[in-house]
Amino acid sequence: MTLARKATGPRLLTANRLDDGLVVFLAPDGQWHPDAARAAIARNDAQAAALEADGADAVRANLVVGPYLVEITEDDGSIVPVEHRERRRLAGPSVSTSASTAKALAA
Amino acid sequence: MYRYDEFDAAFVRERVDQFREQVGRRLDGSLTEEEFRPLRLMNGLYLQLHAYMLRVAIPYGTLSSRQMRQLAGIADDFDKGYGHFTTRQNIQFNWPKLVDVPAILDRLAEVEMHAIQTSGNCIRNVTADHWAGVAADEIEDPRPYAELLRQWSSLHPEFSFLPRKFKIAVTGAPKDRAAVAYHDIGLRIVRNEKGETGFEVLVGGGMGRTPMIAVTVRNWVTKADLLPYLDAIMRVYNLHGRRDNNYKARVKILVHELGAEEFRRQVDAEFAQIDRSEIGVPPAELERIATYFAPPSYENADASDLDYHRALKTDASFAAWAERSVAPHRVDGHAIVNISLKPVGGIPGDATSAQMRAVADIAERWSKDEIRVSHEQNLVLPQVRKRDLFAVWQALTSAGLATPNIGLVSDIISCPGLDYCSLATARSIPIAQKISNRLGDARRQKEIGDIKIKISGCINACGHHHAGHIGILGLEKRGEEYYQITLGGSGDEKASIGEIIGPGFSSETVTDAVETIVDTYIGLRKDGENFLDAYRRVGAAPFKEAVYAAH
Amino acid sequence: MPLISNGEVVADNWNYLDDEFPLPSEGDVVLTLARLEREQDAVARRTGKTGVELPNSADPEDLSAHLANIDLVILRFPAFTDGRAYSQARVLRKRLGYEGEIRAAGNVLADQAAFMIRCGFDSFETDGRQPPELWRRAARAVTRAYQRGYEPVGGLAVRQGTAPG
Numbered sequence: 004m005t006l007a008r009k010a011t012g013p014r015l016l017t018a019n020r021l022d023d024g025l026v027v028f029l030a031p032d033g034q035w036h037p038d039a040a041r042a043a044i045a046r047n048d049a050q051a052a053a054l055e056a057d058g059a060d061a062v063r064a065n066l067v068v069g070p071y072l073v074e075i076t077e078d079d080g081s082i083v084p085v086e087h088r089e090r091r092r093l094a095g096p097s098v099s100t101s102a103s104t105a106k107a108l109a110a
Numbered sequence: 111m112y113r114y115d116e117f118d119a120a121f122v123r124e125r126v127d128q129f130r131e132q133v134g135r136r137l138d139g140s141l142t143e144e145e146f147r148p149l150r151l152m153n154g155l156y157l158q159l160h161a162y163m164l165r166v167a168i169p170y171g172t173l174s175s176r177q178m179r180q181l182a183g184i185a186d187d188f189d190k191g192y193g194h195f196t197t198r199q200n201i202q203f204n205w206p207k208l209v210d211v212p213a214i215l216d217r218l219a220e221v222e223m224h225a226i227q228t229s230g231n232c233i234r235n236v237t238a239d240h241w242a243g244v245a246a247d248e249i250e251d252p253r254p255y256a257e258l259l260r261q262w263s264s265l266h267p268e269f270s271f272l273p274r275k276f277k278i279a280v281t282g283a284p285k286d287r288a289a290v291a292y293h294d295i296g297l298r299i300v301r302n303e304k305g306e307t308g309f310e311v312l313v314g315g316g317m318g319r320t321p322m323i324a325v326t327v328r329n330w331v332t333k334a335d336l337l338p339y340l341d342a343i344m345r346v347y348n349l350h351g352r353r354d355n356n357y358k359a360r361v362k363i364l365v366h367e368l369g370a371e372e373f374r375r376q377v378d379a380e381f382a383q384i385d386r387s388e389i390g391v392p393p394a395e396l397e398r399i400a401t402y403f404a405p406p407s408y409e410n411a412d413a414s415d416l417d418y419h420r421a422l423k424t425d426a427s428f429a430a431w432a433e434r435s436v437a438p439h440r441v442d443g444h445a446i447v448n449i450s451l452k453p454v455g456g457i458p459g460d461a462t463s464a465q466m467r468a469v470a471d472i473a474e475r476w477s478k479d480e481i482r483v484s485h486e487q488n489l490v491l492p493q494v495r496k497r498d499l500f501a502v503w504q505a506l507t508s509a510g511l512a513t514p515n516i517g518l519v520s521d522i523i524s525c526p527g528l529d530y531c532s533l534a535t536a537r538s539i540p541i542a543q544k545i546s547n548r549l550g551d552a553r554r555q556k557e558i559g560d561i562k563i564k565i566s567g568c569i570n571a572c573g574h575h576h577a578g579h580i581g582i583l584g585l586e587k588r589g590e591e592y593y594q595i596t597l598g599g600s601g602d603e604k605a606s607i608g609e610i611i612g613p614g615f616s617s618e619t620v621t622d623a624v625e626t627i628v629d630t631y632i633g634l635r636k637d638g639e640n641f642l643d644a645y646r647r648v649g650a651a652p653f654k655e656a657v658y659a660a661h
Numbered sequence: 662m663p664l665i666s667n668g669e670v671v672a673d674n675w676n677y678l679d680d681e682f683p684l685p686s687e688g689d690v691v692l693t694l695a696r697l698e699r700e701q702d703a704v705a706r707r708t709g710k711t712g713v714e715l716p717n718s719a720d721p722e723d724l725s726a727h728l729a730n731i732d733l734v735i736l737r738f739p740a741f742t743d744g745r746a747y748s749q750a751r752v753l754r755k756r757l758g759y760e761g762e763i764r765a766a767g768n769v770l771a772d773q774a775a776f777m778i779r780c781g782f783d784s785f786e787t788d789g790r791q792p793p794e795l796w797r798r799a800a801r802a803v804t805r806a807y808q809r810g811y812e813p814v815g816g817l818a819v820r821q822g823t824a825p826g
Binding site (some may be wrong): 019021022023024025026054062063064065068071085086087088091092095096097098099100103104106107108110 | 133136137139147158160161162190191192206207208209429453454455456460461462464465509510512513528529530534535537539540543560586589590591638
Binding site for chain 3 (some may be wrong): 270385655
């Protein structure tokens with residue numbers, strides 16, 4: 004997954020965990036967390052390259068699949084990806100099957 | 111329905127063992143992701159936006175109650191308690207872990223199911239009319255041939271690495287409920303002047319970025335020649351299909367670029383070289399398969415309709431449900447029941463494990479243990495006695511499965527979209543929910559009548575929007591989702607591709623636009639014609655005018 | 662680049678002739694298709710074995726005039742996901758009746774061994790990452806198949822009719 008134009012703003016590194024497929028973010032301690040708030044933020048190209056190198060290591064170690072950089076903004080301290088798709092990926096599904104079924108049972 | 115014998119069971123068992131070994135080699139790194147990805151795709155395992163997704167094959171949409179219960183168990187034990195029925199008659203689980211997939215495949219193998227070839231550049235699930243074997247208008251049951259093709263296409267040594275995915279559909283009735291003209295190969299059972307049945311073969315239909323209606327390559331292929339002829343088509347495609355550009359790699363592009371005449375000539379030339387006795391199915395084998403689809407014994411109809419007719423008169427809710435959900439069965443005293451998985455304002459095609467179990471119980475008791483999945487993301491109980499319809503309805507109602515909207519405006523087909531899918535550009539499910547809520551009032555729906563709204567969350571068109579009477583395509587521009595509307599598509603025997611009416615709408619205004627379209631139709635329809643017929647009579651102009659004047 | 666055949670590493674004694682090198686009348690050489698076509702008369706007179714590399718995009722029919730003089734055809738997998746070579750092999754075996762060696766080269770993985778053998782491949786040019794043991798296991802991993810009319814594989818039962826056979 005590559006950005007359409009070269010990112011310049013703050014970036015974090017995301018991937019999917021190999022064993023369960025869940026979305027994870029690379030933290031400063033080198034661990035991968037599902038919580039984007041714990042992600043390491045690269046503030047320049049050199050830092051971004053370092054994150055990518057860590058990502059490549061994690062792929063070789065069979066921890067994650069397909070790491071890539073996501074450009075973000077930090078509104079009021081909360082992490083918001085710039086790209087629409089990444090915002091949705093971070094947020095999780097906006098719909099709920101159990102709610103949908105509950106509605107059907109109530110109808 | 112088809113039952114595995116030792117051969118089939120061993121085949122699936124081996125595939126599960128092979129994939130378990132491949133998962134192990136992936137986890138320990140002896141297979142890289144690049145090497146593993148095509149192998150896991152051939153076992154139906156995708157990596158989606160939030161998690162892995164496992165697509166389980168439901169061959170030509172047929173299920174037994176035992177299989178449905180096993181799917182419910184998988185949903186509970188390995189997923190989040192629900193599954194999603196797809197536009198190709200399969201079921202998807204959205205949250206399996208890679209490490210659990212071998213165990214899930216074991217569970218599936220226990221009930222003669224698998225996830226083989228539900229993804230990848232190979233021949234996918236062969237789909238068929240979801241009323242096969244019981245439809246009142248059927249010429250011949252397509253299921254034996256769908257089963258034959260399922261076996262023939264499973265782990266095919268020559269055709270497992272095609273330029274792109276390959277989808278085959280079969281219909282046995284003149285009314286095409288399987289949308290064969292939108293498939294890479296579409297097969298129609300037809301009768302010749304001698305009264306024999308054979309196949310009309312269509313090639314080159316498809317959705318996606320460049321929707322196309324298939325062309326008839328042969329008006330008549332005998333049953334004995336079916337596999338050899340398909341073999342010829344596949345070889346021409348495998349050798350000459352484009353591999354330079356993923357968006358130009360389907361067989362529809364080859365047919366389009368060669369022209370139907372030249373494509374036909376190449377296939378016929380290849381067919382002439384094939385040793386049919388070697389490739390074709392031995393008659394005894396076809397008979398063996400067909401015996402599994404022999405009609406069950408039906409009790410005498412006699413006066414068994416009385417209870418049903420009485421209930422129609424006395425219970426308005428039951429009558430409203432029956433009007434939409436009950437379809438004519440070829441045998442007197444029996445009916446086809448369609449189960450809506452589209453609660454008003456709900457997620458199209460999803461079912462909880464409790465709902466799956468309810469359907470399994472109902473099918474076992476009242477539908478001779480048969481269930482079907484339609485490509486419009488609903489379920490079917492194909493073998494219900496009319497006198498049991500009231501009891502069936504009551505049981506469905508308890509499970510939240512009796513929404514009386516089959517074929518109506520809230521019976522919306524929608525792909526999972528950007529809520530789940532890594533290919534998507536926009537969310538589709540919330541749009542389905544908004545439209546369903548806006549137009550879901552019972553009287554409104556009845557007034558609008560038969561209409562198919564189909565929504566895709568990206569250009570890949572898994573929601574089949576090109577075949578929607580109203581089609582909606584979700585796109586994205588500058589960080590905002592917007593929705594393009596098409597009109598006049600259809601997947602039936604008079605297949606057509608929907609026409610874009612103009613610039614797209616935001617997620618706030620697309621529902622208004624759809625409502626305007628529907629109101630415009632009501633205003634101009636004649637003699638009770640349905641939406642599609644009205645559109646075909648008047649064209650897009652009145653709708654464009656109304657929608658863009660208002661918005 | 663270990664050459665594997667029948668689950669064992671075998672010696673590769675072919676001479677892969679550069680186009681500028683003169684064609685020897687003896688010895689086993691592999692030529693490009695273009696060279697084979699240019700020098701077909703000389704090739705026919707050779708006493709050694711002749712092999713040819715058929716490009717992935719070439720029509721196997723292009724070899725039909727030469728097959729009597731050919732002992733090895735090398736088919737290419739540019740990526741293992743590019744399955745054109747399966748059909749090239751199939752056409753060589755079934756339609757053109759070629760009985761010599763067919764070899765797979767390029768991105769060749771043991772996981773497809775059974776498919777390749779059934780389409781008519783005899784040998785596999787590998788990158789060495791997958792040991793012969795894996796190739797033997799992979800060739801035996803599938804013991805049941807539904808497609809009639811393909812090359813037999815030891816231990817593979819093909820669905821024929823009422824009894825698997």
